[in-house]
Amino acid sequence: MGKKVTEALQKLKHHGYKYTDKREDMLEFFGNYDGYRTASDVQEFMKERYDGISFDTIYRNLHLFHDLGILEATELNGEKHFRMKCDTSKHHHHLICKECGKTREIELCPMEYIEKELKGFRIDDHKFEIYGVCYDCQST
Amino acid sequence: MGKKVTEALQKLKHHGYKYTDKREDMLEFFGNYDGYRTASDVQEFMKERYDGISFDTIYRNLHLFHDLGILEATELNGEKHFRMKCDTSKHHHHLICKECGKTREIELCPMEYIEKELKGFRIDDHKFEIYGVCYDCQST
């Protein structure tokens, strides 16, 4: 079991949530992929090993993991996408491949350069994402 | 009738699309608001003057306007948002108020500063948006 998965399970326990096989498998699914996946990607993966798994289980756990800061989320093509949260110590943004959902980190954060333009506006959130096709997906 | 609306109607005609009252009113709706609106905002506005207007009409025209470059679009809270296209001569991004959808332009485009990080990645699109609450909406 990967380090991130172990940490995530500890975080669950620490917040009083229960350990279940389904949660472990969902976390493994994300832990083994450096990119964004949709709810239906998760569902496809999960229904191979749990016949008849409910939508509710997928979505409930995705939200739970997101609320606990285990996953990060973005919205793309009208669908929510999730991935394991990157190293939280440095704020960053992503290049996102539209084929495979894999990401590459961008160090630069444009927010640092535009404070002066934001007068009077209360900032709650910001998004800087670049969409395209990664090297691997270009050759297929 | 605003200048942008007139231009948009000319663009429609130029591409062989027909002039209709509904299209004019939809364009007026966007022309009078410097911010993003959803399909249901449009629908609410339109059904006051056209009882029984169809969803299809709203969505079909939104897509048409977008395809012709009359409107620009973004996605927010699982819902598509549209606004009159800003002056196309200078590339820019937006501060978006989550209460009223109004926007303020940001001149800086972070893409200029990160070419070196993009090696091997084919860029199709990018998004730089800041979400929050504008000055007017903070005081209500």
Add this chain to the structure above:
DNA sequence: ACAATAAACCGTAATTATTCTTATTTACAA
């Protein structure tokens, strides 16, 4: 180990935003 209990889960129905379909109406050109 065993029972109590709160959380997790299933099956399915409901919602929400959006798209599609078919028949009818309308704008506009000949």
Add this chain to the structure above:
DNA sequence: TTGTAAATAAGAATAATTACGGTTTATTGT
């Protein structure tokens, strides 16, 4: 003014997501 393609209405269909009532399961205290 009439023919025709485009636009529309009405409502069904779809896709992603959320909600709900009943059942099962993980965990905690005995």
